[in-house]
Amino acid sequence: NWTMENFIETEIQRIRELVGPTAEVIGAVSGGVDSTVASKLMTEAIGDRFHAILVDNGVLRLNEATNVKKILTEGLGIDLTVIDASEEFLGKLKGVTDPEKKRKIIGNTFIHVFEREAERIKPKDGQEIQFLLQGTLYPDVIESISFKGPSQTIKTHHNVGGLLDNMKLKLIEPLRELFKDEVRHLGELLGISHELVWRHPFPGPGLAIRVLGEVTKAQVEIARNADCIFIEEIRKAGIYNNISQAFACLLPVKSVGVMGDQRTYEQVIALRAIETTDFMTADWYPFEHSFLKNVASRIVNEVDGVARVTYDITSKPPATVEWE
Ligand code: XMP
Numbered sequence: 001n002w003t004m005e006n007f008i009e010t011e012i013q014r015i016r017e018l019v020g021p022t023a024e025v026i027g028a029v030s031g032g033v034d035s036t037v038a039s040k041l042m043t044e045a046i047g048d049r050f051h052a053i054l055v056d057n058g059v060l061r062l063n064e065a066t067n068v069k070k071i072l073t074e075g076l077g078i079d080l081t082v083i084d085a086s087e088e089f090l091g092k093l094k095g096v097t098d099p100e101k102k103r104k105i106i107g108n109t110f111i112h113v114f115e116r117e118a119e120r121i122k123p124k125d126g127q128e129i130q131f132l133l134q135g136t137l138y139p140d141v142i143e144s145i146s147f148k149g150p151s152q153t154i155k156t157h158h159n160v161g162g163l164l165d166n167m168k169l170k171l172i173e174p175l176r177e178l179f180k181d182e183v184r185h186l187g188e189l190l191g192i193s194h195e196l197v198w199r200h201p202f203p204g205p206g207l208a209i210r211v212l213g214e215v216t217k218a219q220v221e222i223a224r225n226a227d228c229i230f231i232e233e234i235r236k237a238g239i240y241n242n243i244s245q246a247f248a249c250l251l252p253v254k255s256v257g258v259m260g261d262q263r264t265y266e267q268v269i270a271l272r273a274i275e276t277t278d279f280m281t282a283d284w285y286p287f288e289h290s291f292l293k294n295v296a297s298r299i300v301n302e303v304d305g306v307a308r309v310t311y312d313i314t315s316k317p318p319a320t321v322e323w324e
Pocket of ligand 1: 203279
């Protein structure tokens with residue numbers, strides 16, 4: 001009979017047979033559930049012959065790279081290298097305002113950086129890296145077979161075809177038969193913290209699609225700090241797990257405000273929080289007014305450059321979850 005405990009055993013065996021006694025495996029991690037679970041499973045199977053890489057693209061959440069490094073290395077024993085490629089990504093994003101262009105640039109730069117760094121990981125025993133780990137889930141498999149819609153562009157960053165061809169890597173996808181809730185269950189059995197296992201999804205292009213208009217370091221910092229306050233308050237209120245996804249967007253408009261007896265003229269943060277089962281449709285989350293009041297006041301007071309906070313009360317459809 002199929003149980004998750006059995007799945008772990010069989011999958012570890014299958015990975016060991018597939019990889020063999022000496023070959024090495026690399027994989028990208030994002031700090032999300034899927035790549036962390038896949039990496040942990042891989043580490044259980046082949047130990048430090050699995051090498052994880054986290055690319056810091058300069059549009060991650062506050063302290064994300066440091067936190068992921070800590071959790072994966074110290075907490076889960078995964079061999080992880082963090083690559084700070086922020087300057088490279090931000091350089092390429094300079095002057096770009098079109099959302100799809102941003103996605104493409106981030107996807108392509110990611111592949112470029114990952115390929116370069118993977119070349120650098122030369123295992124001590126002279127073994128070649130032969131496999132690329134992907135945390136692909138069953139719904140991704142189905143979608144990539146059957147979908148020809150706009151979601152193809154949504155998944156641009158998942159396109160690792162170049163890596164497979166150029167680096168002559170073979171793909172290994174231990175989660176390809178699982179649904180999201182099964183991956184979470186698997187994660188908990190593998191000893192991954194509840195907090196990580198139940199984390200909201202975060203898009204590959206990161207804060208680049210939450211800074212509307214041009215993405216600069218200063219703009220990213222504003223969005224990042226506002227987002228951090230919002231999520232912190234959501235956790236504090238004990239409602240994180242009632243919400244499917246929540247984040248702050250920085251709008252490319254200025255608005256007049258008043259601070260003391262000074263007029264200010266600064267930017268606007270839009271908060272977004274949704275409930276959904278499949279992300280195809282979504283409702284905005286009905287926060288208590290006092291909660292919103294507190295978050296707005298914290299953001300305006302603590303984040304330089306923000307004079308106004310709004311809450312997005314549009315459902316999907318007609319709006320999407322993200323603003324870009
Ligand atoms: P939308 O905005 O399409 O979002 O209603 C639905 C879900 O998809 C996520 N999303 C993305 N994830 N790369 C990703 O990895 C992307 O380019 C991207 N665009 C949207 C979004 O965060 C939400 O969970």
